[in-house]
Amino acid sequence: MTTAVWLEAAQTLIQPSVIFFLFAGVFIGTMIGAMPGLSATMGIAIMTPITFWFSPVNGFAMLMGLWNAAIFSGGIAAILINTPGTPASITQSFDGYALYKQGKGGLALGVNVIFSAMGGLISTLCLILFAGPIAKFTIKFGPTEYFMLALFGLSMMIAVSGGNVLKGLVIGAMGILLSCIGLDPILSVKRFTMGQTSLLSGISFIPVMIGMFGIGEVLYQIYNRNKAQEEKEQKERKVNLQLGKVLPSGKEMASITPRCIVSALAATVIGAIPAAGGDIASIICWGNAKKVSKHPEEYGKGSVEGLAISSSANNGVIGGAMTTMMTLGIPGDSVTAILIGSLTMYGMQPGIKMFTEHASFTAQIMLLMLLANIVFLVFGLLTVKASAKVLNVAQPTVWAAVSVLCVVGAYALNNNFFDVIVMLIAAVLGFLFKVYKFPTGPFILGLLLGGMLESNMRRALVMSHGSYMTFISRPVSCVLLVLIVITFLSPLIKMVVIKKKPKASIEDSV
């Protein structure tokens, strides 16, 4: 992308409407992230239908603001009530809550804001630097490579299916099978449409996301409600410990910053791997930082460094996830999966065309991500002490609003009641997946990538006159195939190794 493209993108962002929607996104994201049980994915899923009524740049300004702010503010609940507001903030509760108990809650909240913004900025810079070259590399890709790429994305997501590869496989296959509903991508034959015109274009992806991450999540929270735990949290909120100073000292900043830069870079790489989200990144970064720290004994007991590492890692994944999504069309996590749906609704397709035909808009998205981090840094620091008030919102208040907004949002997408029915079915499915511990990620990815898998596989076969050797004979495709085999076999190899390992040595390693 040329300098002119960047300048043009920057000029567009100076418009008051863009700034307004960015601030609105940051505000909504901060509220959503701070409330336990409301995730960034849920927020994005509910807000996406609303943004379709805006211009693309205004819509993405709101979504980028919301996403970046929701991830940072997940740390607020983790610090103040020891309950991560989003899965990505799990490790922030280890040190953040301990700091709060020591009367350093203000410092913990300040560190969360500053280092989350730092992580977000570094990973966005990585996105700006590397997305273009990666996209250029994909120019050489044909249907064979795209088929393998989709399969690789799916295999990665299954591999990190919370330790249950079989369930990940089952649910991924189910998603792919459901993606077959609608017109066949090559011959335009109607498949499983049951005479419904609404099904001709397939199952709408965004209503499924709204159902699974909106009402589905609400149903699971109702089912899993623990009143004793709620009362305990209520009491903790009333304790009102002194928050103390907010900003870390210059000495603290100087000692922590280099480690946080490394953590943010590592998180960016982790974020680029499909399904490896903020939770995985922050656990890996926090664990590794503890190993090399001068004061590992402080980790988990109120280490400012540990909290800063976690904060930079969870926002650091965003740039990585966006890189995979924008260059390859493979979602890095559930939020980027919805963003692919958003781009498609705006008439854009992730991949090389984002850097050629829609280069200006791509640059706008990247600059919006930088701006979002700066805005939530300022907003977060100004409202550190007030943010604790968000936690006082009772869960049933949120459940009722989410239920209504999911119905409204699903309908508003296409003014189609059929989407509401799809959303409701997805909500029940999402609830059942959670109860029976099936990971939702592979299902979403299967549904999203199923079409890409099938159409590219068949196109590749057309080009090779029906020869399946095309998937092995092309270098990039062959490398991806090897990686897919390794990914699928790794749990089996791990299982065999653990079985062969003498019991004593396992105990030693633990």
Add this chain to the structure above:
Amino acid sequence: MRKGDTIPGALISVFGVIFLVATLMDSRMTIAPVTSDGVPGAGFFPFVMSLILILLGAVLYIKGVRQNGSVQYLSLTAETKQNLKKLLLVVVGLIIFLTLWQLTKLFFLWVFVFSIYLNMVFERSIKFTAIYSVSLTAIVYLVFTVAFSIQFK
């Protein structure tokens, strides 16, 4: 009744069988190549995926049987039973809300009633329920109908 992964495993296999039968029964969804270039027919991909799903569902079922009841997902305590009752009330309320909306086309009336219903299920006070339901309905009306001109039919 067997617990663990047996029921989901069986259901997933049944789901795969439904798609497999639907594929085989539809004459347009051919599995073998219909043209000389060797590209598989429209039924090839669903056929393969439904076979994979049936197989994986069966593996999950067998795994569940071998676990012999050691994994229980729906262990119903007194509190869970109470929660499940509320969950069912929410789902039934949602279905009734959507049905009434489609029958009468009076969307905002039913949003208001549904909001009151949910707050009653969640045992909120009358004052809170009233203020909340009026506010929520007003917000939805102002944002979606006034600002975005969406007609809820």
